[in-house]
Amino acid sequence: MNVRLRDEGWVRRCGVAVRGQAFDGADLLEMPAIAERFARALEGETSQNQDGDARLEAVAACADSLEGFFAAVVDLDADPTYLVADGARSIPLWYDAAGSVVSDRGWAVRDAVDAPRDPVAECEFLLTRYVTGPDTIWRDVFAVQPGEVVRLESRDVDGASGDTGDGDRAVTRHTYREYWPAAETPTAEDECLGDQLEIHLARLEAGLQTALDRLEAVAGDRPVVLPLSGGYDSRLLAAALVERGREAIGFTFGRSGHPDVEVSREVAAELGIRWEFYPYSRELWREWYHGEDGRRYREWAFGGDALPFLAEWPAVRGLLEDGRLPDDALYCPGHTVATPSERLPRFVGEPPYAPDRRAVGCGPAVDADERTSANEALETIDPTLEALVEYVLETHYVLWDLDDVANVPTDDGGSVRDAFRECIRRGLLGDRDPETISDPATAAAAYERWEWRGRMSTFTNGDCRVYEDAGLEWWLPLWDPAYVRAWEAVPLAFRRGKGLHADLATAIYWRVAGIAHDRAAVTDRTLEPEDRLLSLVRHTPIRQFTERGGDWAPPFLAPREQWREPGSHPLAWHGIVDDAGLEAVPSSRNLYALRTLARVEGVDLGDPSWLADVGEQWFEESSLSSDSRS
Structure with a gap:
C-alpha cells in the first residue's frame, strides 16, 4: 500500500495514522489515543479468527463510537487497509480504484496513477462547483465519503463484492453513520403545536450545549475566533460563547456597507466582543488571486471534487499578518447541519402552516x-x-x-x-x-x-483548508454529532428554512445582548438600507475616517439585485477576472462559474487572452456541447 499523507499533523501509532480529535462521551481523545482505539478494534476476536466483514464492522463500530473531527488510515502497512472519515468528512482522504494509493491530497493520488480526466464528473463540477458521491474529476480517483469506512484489500481470484475499477485490490465501502432527518411532523390540528415547538427548541439547545462543552474542551484556555457573518449560524456561536463567559473574537470581510459586514459589526458590538474587519477591493483581489500564494493555495486545496473555498482566505492571511488575529486560537466556522433545510422545496400534502423561512441563509448554488x-x-x-x-x-x-x-x-x-x-x-x-x-x-x-x-461535505466543509493553509487549528461545533442528532430529530415543520435553528440563534442572542427581540432577528437579508448608512456611526464610530477613508457614506450600498453586475459584488472578487473578459461575460455567469471553467480549461482569468483561449462559444448557446469541448 502506497500511503502518501502530506499534512504534518498526522500521528502514526500501532499501524494507524490519525489526524484530528474526537470524544468518547465527555472524554477528549487526542490522536495517539484514537490510533490505539482503532488498533485494539482489530485485535483479539477481530484478528485472524474473523472474516473480512467482521474486521470491517469492528473498524466501523470503533469509528461510530468516536464523535469529533478526524480521519484515520487503519492497518496502513497491512492487508487489508481501512480508511475512515468522520460524519462531516472534515479531513478528506482519497484513493485510487485499484486500492493501491491513499493520500490526504486528491492530486497526489492522481499523479501516482496518472489518472485521466473524467468527462462526466468534470461536467458535474462545471455545473455545481463540486462532484457528488465518491467520484472526482479524475477517472478512478475516489474520495472517502462522510461517515464511511473504505476497505482496501487484495482481490480474490473471483473478485469481491463492492469492488470498483480494475486492479489487484478490492475496494469495499461501508457507511457507519447516516443522516436521515425524518421525525414525525405534528399536524395543523394539534392543539399542542406551540408546546411541541418549545420542546424541540429545548432539545436543540441541549444538543448545542453538548457541542459547546466539547468546543471548550478542545479550546482550553485559548480564545475562540469566529468568522462572524450577518446570518444566524455564527451569531448563534458568538452569543452562546459569550453567555458561557468565553473569550470570543469575530472577524468579517468585504466592502464596508455590505449588509453582511454591517450586521456582523452590530452583533459584535451588542455582544461586547472584539471585532476585526478586513476590507476587500477589486485591485486587492487581483493581487491576491494571481499572486504566488494564491496560486499555491488553489492547487494545494483542490482535491478533484470541490472548488477550493476562497471568500475568507485573504482576510485570514491578512489579519494574521497584521497581528489582528491570534495564531494560537481555535477557529470555528459556523457551517451547520441545518443549512440543507434552507433549500427544501414545498411538498404536495405538506401542512399549510409550515413557515416559509427562505430568507435566513445563503440559498441555492x-x-x-x-x-x-x-x-x-x-x-x-x-x-x-x-x-x-x-x-x-x-x-x-x-x-x-x-x-x-x-x-x-x-x-x-x-x-x-x-x-x-x-x-x-x-x-x-x-x-x-x-x-x-x-x-x-x-x-x-x-x-x-x-x-x-x-x-x-465536499464544497462547504472544504472551508477548513483555509485555516489549515494558515497553520491554524479549527473546529466545527455546529457539525458536532450531538447537534446533528438534535437537528435530525426536529420535525420538518420546524426544520424548514432552518427555522428552529434560526429561532435558537435569535433566542440566545436576545437574552445575552438584551436587545429587542425583533432586532435580534435582523440578518443581512432583512437589514434596512438606512441601517447600512448608520451602522458604522452607531457601533464603531472611531473607524469612520479610517475604514472609509474619511467618507461619510460607505463605499458599498448597491442593492442586492445589482450584485451580479461587474464591480458591484459585495466581496469585490470580480477583480479576479481581466477587465476585458469581465465585460464579455454575461451576468448570468457568476464567479463560481468562471472559476470552474478556469479549472477545467486550465486558463488564467487574469490574462487578457483567457476568453480567446477558451473560445467565445462558452458564452453562447450550446457552449458546452461535445463539439465545442473536443
Whole structure:
C-alpha cells in the first residue's frame, strides 16, 4: 500500500495514522489515543479468527463510537487497509480504484496513477462547483465519503463484492453513520403545536450545549475566533460563547456597507466582543488571486471534487499578518447541519402552516436573490424520488446551462443528464428502497441527505483548508454529532428554512445582548438600507475616517439585485477576472462559474487572452456541447 499523507499533523501509532480529535462521551481523545482505539478494534476476536466483514464492522463500530473531527488510515502497512472519515468528512482522504494509493491530497493520488480526466464528473463540477458521491474529476480517483469506512484489500481470484475499477485490490465501502432527518411532523390540528415547538427548541439547545462543552474542551484556555457573518449560524456561536463567559473574537470581510459586514459589526458590538474587519477591493483581489500564494493555495486545496473555498482566505492571511488575529486560537466556522433545510422545496400534502423561512441563509448554488425574490412562494413538488431528482438538477446544476452538456458522451453511450440523475438518486437514497420516499417527511429527509453528502461535505466543509493553509487549528461545533442528532430529530415543520435553528440563534442572542427581540432577528437579508448608512456611526464610530477613508457614506450600498453586475459584488472578487473578459461575460455567469471553467480549461482569468483561449462559444448557446469541448 502506497500511503502518501502530506499534512504534518498526522500521528502514526500501532499501524494507524490519525489526524484530528474526537470524544468518547465527555472524554477528549487526542490522536495517539484514537490510533490505539482503532488498533485494539482489530485485535483479539477481530484478528485472524474473523472474516473480512467482521474486521470491517469492528473498524466501523470503533469509528461510530468516536464523535469529533478526524480521519484515520487503519492497518496502513497491512492487508487489508481501512480508511475512515468522520460524519462531516472534515479531513478528506482519497484513493485510487485499484486500492493501491491513499493520500490526504486528491492530486497526489492522481499523479501516482496518472489518472485521466473524467468527462462526466468534470461536467458535474462545471455545473455545481463540486462532484457528488465518491467520484472526482479524475477517472478512478475516489474520495472517502462522510461517515464511511473504505476497505482496501487484495482481490480474490473471483473478485469481491463492492469492488470498483480494475486492479489487484478490492475496494469495499461501508457507511457507519447516516443522516436521515425524518421525525414525525405534528399536524395543523394539534392543539399542542406551540408546546411541541418549545420542546424541540429545548432539545436543540441541549444538543448545542453538548457541542459547546466539547468546543471548550478542545479550546482550553485559548480564545475562540469566529468568522462572524450577518446570518444566524455564527451569531448563534458568538452569543452562546459569550453567555458561557468565553473569550470570543469575530472577524468579517468585504466592502464596508455590505449588509453582511454591517450586521456582523452590530452583533459584535451588542455582544461586547472584539471585532476585526478586513476590507476587500477589486485591485486587492487581483493581487491576491494571481499572486504566488494564491496560486499555491488553489492547487494545494483542490482535491478533484470541490472548488477550493476562497471568500475568507485573504482576510485570514491578512489579519494574521497584521497581528489582528491570534495564531494560537481555535477557529470555528459556523457551517451547520441545518443549512440543507434552507433549500427544501414545498411538498404536495405538506401542512399549510409550515413557515416559509427562505430568507435566513445563503440559498441555492446560484444565490436565491438572483433566481427569485426571497418573499416568493417556494416551488411545490410531489414527494417522490423522481420529482426530487428533477428539483436537484434545476436547483444545483445551474452554474452553466444543463442543456449544454447533454451531448457529452458517457462510457455506456448514455447522456450526461441521465448520468447526473442516477448519481442524484444514489445520493438521495443511499441503500434505501425508492419506495422509502413516500411523503413530505421522507422526501425532505432524502433531499437533506443529498446535500449532506453531495454539497456540504465536499464544497462547504472544504472551508477548513483555509485555516489549515494558515497553520491554524479549527473546529466545527455546529457539525458536532450531538447537534446533528438534535437537528435530525426536529420535525420538518420546524426544520424548514432552518427555522428552529434560526429561532435558537435569535433566542440566545436576545437574552445575552438584551436587545429587542425583533432586532435580534435582523440578518443581512432583512437589514434596512438606512441601517447600512448608520451602522458604522452607531457601533464603531472611531473607524469612520479610517475604514472609509474619511467618507461619510460607505463605499458599498448597491442593492442586492445589482450584485451580479461587474464591480458591484459585495466581496469585490470580480477583480479576479481581466477587465476585458469581465465585460464579455454575461451576468448570468457568476464567479463560481468562471472559476470552474478556469479549472477545467486550465486558463488564467487574469490574462487578457483567457476568453480567446477558451473560445467565445462558452458564452453562447450550446457552449458546452461535445463539439465545442473536443
